[in-house]
Amino acid sequence: MRLRTALMGACATAAMALPALAERGSDGNVNILYSQAVSILNPYLSSGTKDVEVSSLIIEPLAGFDEKGNLFPRLAAEIPTLENGGVSEDLTTITWKLKEGLLWSDGTPVTSADVVFSWQYCTHPEGGCAQAARYEGVQSVEAIDERTVKVTFSAPKPNPYSAFVGSTSPIIQKAQFQDCLGAAAATCTAQNFGPIGTGPFRVTEFKVNDVVQLEANPHYRDPEKPAFATVMVKGGGDAAGAARAVMETGEFDYAWNTQINPELQAQMKAGGKGQFVSAFGTLVERIEMNLTNPSPSLPEGERSTVKHPHPFLTDARVRKALSMAIDRNLLVEVGYGEAGRPTCNLVPAPEIYASDNTDCLTQDIEGAKALLEEAGFTPGPDGIRVNADGVRLSVLYQTSVNPVRQDFQALIKQWWNEIGVEVELKSIDPGVYFGGDPGSPDTFQKFYADVEMYANNFDGTDPEPYLAQYLCDKIPGPENQWQGENINRYCDPAYEALVRELAQTRDIAARAELVKRMNDMLTKESHVVVPLVDRGRLSAHSNTLGGVVLNVWDTELWNVQDWYRIK
C-alpha cells in the first residue's frame, strides 16, 4: 500500500515536471457555467452575448481583440495596416491573408471562398443577420487567391477592422452553410447547432438553452492546444447560483458574468474555492436627459418630439445641477462593489479615448442648489423649486425593473429632493422597456419621461459609430417608428461637424482627441448624458483553472485554448 502510494506520488511529480503545455487534451474536462443558457451556436442568427461567446469556442474571425483591446490575428496571418500595405492609402480596401495550412474541424482546408461566403451569408437581405452592422459600408468581398481576400468599402473607412474582426463576425464554412442563405437560414438547425469551425473545440452535443458539450478540435492549428480534452458549457439559473458553483461548491471551473451584490461577493470569496476576476469595458450606466417635452398633455405623436422643447431640461444649468447632486461613489458601493467604478465619461475606455473628466465624482449638493438659484428656480412653499414663469422642477424618472436600478432610483430621488426637485419614479418591465415596440408608450426610445436610466456600450474598441448616434437625424420619432438612437434628442451643429471630421480622420492620436472632445461635449459641457457607473465584467474561476485572462473587448472565452489545469 505504502509502496503504491509512493509510486503514485512519484508518477505525479514526474507528470508535473513535464512542461505545463505538454499535449492537446491532457488536462481532461473543464466545466463552464453561463447563467444565461446558450440558444444557438451561430452568432449571425443571435446577438445574445452568451450565444456569441460560446460560439467563439468553435468558430473564429480573421482577427480578434486581446484583453487590452489590441487587435491580434486569429485566422489571418497578420493584421493588415497602412504600413504593411494591407489597408489601401485611400482607406477604401483592406486585404486579409489567411494563415497557411488552416483546416476546418472536419479536416477540409479553409479558403478565401469561406470568408467571402461568410459575408454573403450575413448580408443576404432575407437572412435577418444579427451582425449585419459588422458589414456596414462593405461594398464587396473578393477572393484574390486561395488565401487572400480583399474587402472594398463604399467610402473611405478609417477603421476598417469591423468585418471579420471579433467574435461577432466569424468565418463559417461555405460547404456547410451554402444551402442556408437568406430565408433558409432558420431551417438549418443542424448547422446552427453544430457549426464546423476552426476554433480549439468542436461540438459533440448541443441541447438548446441547456448544455453544450465540446471536444478538442483535432485539426486545431496549434498541435499542442487546447490543454483540455473536453468542455461542458452548462446554462441556466441565476448569477448568484453560478458564482456559488465556482466559489463555494467547486463544481464548475468558470462562471460567466457573476454580477451579484457586493455583500454576496464577499461571502462567496470566503468559500475559498475560486476567485472573481473583473475588467472594465465601455458599459456605462447613465441617466439620459430628455431635451424634448414628454408631457402627457401634448397630443400623441408630439410628446417627446423635437416640436416641443423640454420646459426646463433644455437649461444646461438645471442638467448640471442634477448631475452634481449625485454621489457616484455611493452608487458603486451599493450596487456593484468590485464590478463597478464611478465615471463621468460616456466613453470610459479604451484608455486612449478616455477623457480625464472627473469633475462629477464629488457630490456637491450646495453647488447644485446655487446653480438652480442662478437659473432662476427658487424653492416654493412645498420646497420644490419654481421659476418666475411658474415652471416647477418636477421630473419623471424611468428605468427598467432591476433591483440595482431601483436602489439607484431611490438614492437619486433623495438627492434630487434635497436640491428642491420633485421626482416621480417609474420602473418598466425590461421586455417592454427595451422591446422597441412602437405601439408601447414605455420603450426607452419613446422616452415618455423627463429622465431615464439604462446602460449601453459599444461593440469592439472603436467608439465612432457610438458617438455618431447623437446626430440630429437619428432622433427617434413617429416618422421613423421611434427607432432612432439619439435618445436625448440632442442636436448640435458643432457636434455634427465633429462626427463628420472623425469619419475622415485616420490618425489614431487625432481620432482620440476628437473622441474625447465629443465625449466632453455630451457629458461635462452639456450634461445631456449623465454617466454614473462604469460597469465592469465580473466573472469567477476556480483556483485550479489556469490561464484565465478576462477580456471585455471580445469574447470572454477568447483565450480558452490557453487555459489549463493547475495541479
Add this chain to the structure above:
Amino acid sequence: MPEAAAARRKLVEVRDLRMHFPIYAGLLRRRVGAVKAVDGVSFDIHEGETLGLVGESGCGKSTCGRALLRLYEPTSGSIRIDGREIATAGFDTLRTLRPIMQMVFQDPQASLNPRMTVGSIIGEPLDEHTRLSRREKQERIHELMDAVGLNRAFANRYPHEFSGGQRQSIGIARALALNPRFIVCDEPIAALDVSIQAQVVNLLEDLQARFGLTYLFISHDLSMVRHIADRVAVMDLGRIAELAPRDALYEAPLHPYSQALLSAVPEPDPNAETRRRRIILTGDVPSPANPPRGCNFSTRCPRVMPVCREVEPAFREVAPGHFTACHLHDPAISQTAGTAAAPEAKSTADTHVQQGA
C-alpha cells in the same frame, strides 16, 4: 312472558359497564375530561329474548351497544356473552368470539362498504372465520339472501343500487352470516320509511323465531319497542333509569324519567289516549361530559328531592324483575322524605303537567 324469560338462561350479563370518551383540548391536545357516554350500567339479557333499550338521543344507547360488542374499548366493567368475558378479551380471543355476536346498524347505507358487492359484504365474514369452499360459500350467501328476502341474482350488485329497506336486509344478512346468537340492533329502522319499518321489524322477529336469536333492540321509538321487546331498559345520560318487563313498564313506569318518556307515546286505545297526560320536561339537559352530582335526572325531575342532588340513587329491584334507580322507590328514603319532596319539586323544577293533545 316475563316469567318464561326469567326461567331462561342468561346469555348476556353486563356489570357496571363504563365507556368514557376522553376530551382533548388546547394547543398540546391534553386530556381535559371525558364524555361519560355510558357510566355504570348493569343488565342481563336472556337467551331468545329481546331487550329494548330506549332513551333520548345522545343518552348513550349506541355507545352501550357498541361497547357490548367491543367495537369500543370499554373504560371498565364486565361483559359476559355466553359465559365468555368480552370486555377484557385479548384481540385474538375476541376475533374468535365475533361470530356469536353481531350488530345491525342504524344507517344501512353508511354501514355497507360502498366498494364491495353484496355478495362479498355478506361473504367476507365467512372468509375470515370459516373454511368453506367457494361453492359452499356461494351457497351460504344465497341462503342468507333468501332468508332476508333478497333476490339471489343481486349478489353482484353494489349497495347503492338497493332501496333503504333492502340495504338493511343486506346488513341483517351480513350479521347472520356466522350464525350469531346475539345481535345488537342499533335503531335498525330509524332511517327507513315508515312503510318499510314494519317489514324490517317483521323480518327481525321472523329470524328470531327461526334461529333462536337474542336481541338488544336499541330505539327511541317507544311504540316499536313495545311491539318487539320482552323487557325494556330506559336509559338516561349513560345510566339505566329503569328496567322492567315490557307490560310492567308501559303500564306502570316507576321512574319519573320513564313516566315522562312514556307520556309522549300515543295509546292505541282511544279511551286511554284521551286520558293520557303528557309530561313536558323543563330544565337543562346535562351534558354527559359534566353530569350533575347525585341523580342524573335531578335537573329535570318533576319530583326532585334534596337527596337527589347529593346521592346517586342505587339501581335496585323494587318488584320482581322490575329495577329502577330512583330515591322515590328507595324504601329507606321515601319513608322519611317522600311526602315532603313532591311540593318542593313543583316550585324548584318549574314543572308543567298538561293535558295530552
Add this chain to the structure above:
Amino acid sequence: MFTYTLRRLLLAIPTLLVISLVIFLLVDLAPGSPASQIPLTVPAEVRMRILEAMGANEPIHVRYLLWLKQFFVVEPLVWVDATFGTAFSEGMQRILSWQSRSPVFDVIVERLPQTLTVVGMAYVVGVLIALPIGIYSAYRQYSWFDQIGTFVAMVGFSVPTFFTGLVLILVFAVNLGWFPSIYNTSLRVTDWESFVAQVRQMVLPVAVLALYNASQISRYMRASMLDNLNQDYVRTARAKGLRERVVVLKHVLRNSMIPVVTVIALGIPTIFGGAIITEQVFRVNGLGALLIGAIQASDLPMVQTLTFIFAVLIVIFNLIADVLYGLLDPRIRYD
C-alpha cells in the same frame, strides 16, 4: 363509460380551440418583445430585419392561423414521417423557436426526459411517502406522529421551493459537499458509477419537490382516511371480526383512495409543466425552465406551444380523473 369518454373528448376539441386562441392572444398581447433580447449596440435597421426574418411582425391573425396549421397539420405529419419514414411534411415550415431558430417540438422532446426523470420521480416519491404518512396520521389521529406529520406538511407546503432548494444547496452541496448543486443533463447512465452519479444529482431537486408534493398529498390522504375511519361500514368490518390490518387497508384505504387517486391524476399535468422554480435553482433545464426562459425572451412560438400542450394535458387528465373516479367508485355511473 366509453360513449361518455368519447363525448367528453369530442367536447374537448372546441374547448381546446378556444383555449388556443385565448392563449395566443394573451401571450401576444402581453408586454415584452423579442427585440428586448437584442443588445442596444445592434442598430435599428438590423433589429427590424431580425424581427422580419422571425416573422414576428406579421399581423396577429396571420400568425395565429399559421400556428394552428403548423400545430395541427405540420407537426403531426412530421411525426408520421419520423415514425413511418414517409415524406408528407417535406418542405413544410415547422413551428420554430425565436430564440434558437430550431423546431419547438424538437426542443420539447429533448427536454421531456429530464423533466420526467426529476419532476416525475419527485411526484412518485412524493406520492409514495405521502400515502403511508397520510394513512398512519389518520389512523393515529393527534398522536405524536400525526402532529409531527402535520407540522412537516405545513412547512413543506408553505415554504417556497426556491427557499428549500437554496437551503438544501447550502447545507448539502456547499457545506457538506454530498450532492451536486447543478444537474448535469448530459450524464448518460451506462454503468454503476454513472448510475450513482445520476442518483446523487437527483437527490436534492427530487427532495425539494417530493417534500412539496408529499405535504399536499399526505393531507388529502389523511383527510380522506379520517372521513372513512368514522364510517359505520368500518365498524361493520370490525364487527365481522376482521383483522385490524384488513379493516384499515382493505376497507378504509380502498374507499379513501378514491378522491386521492383523482387528486394524484389531476396533479400529473403539473409534472409535464415542470417545476419552474426548482428546475431553475438546480439547472435541471426541463420543460419548466424552457417555459420561463421562453417567457423572458418573449419567444412567442415556444410559449404558445408549451402552454397549449399543458392545456391539452390538463383537459386530458381531468377526463382521466373523472373516468378513474367512475371506475373506482361503483356509486358513480356515467351515461
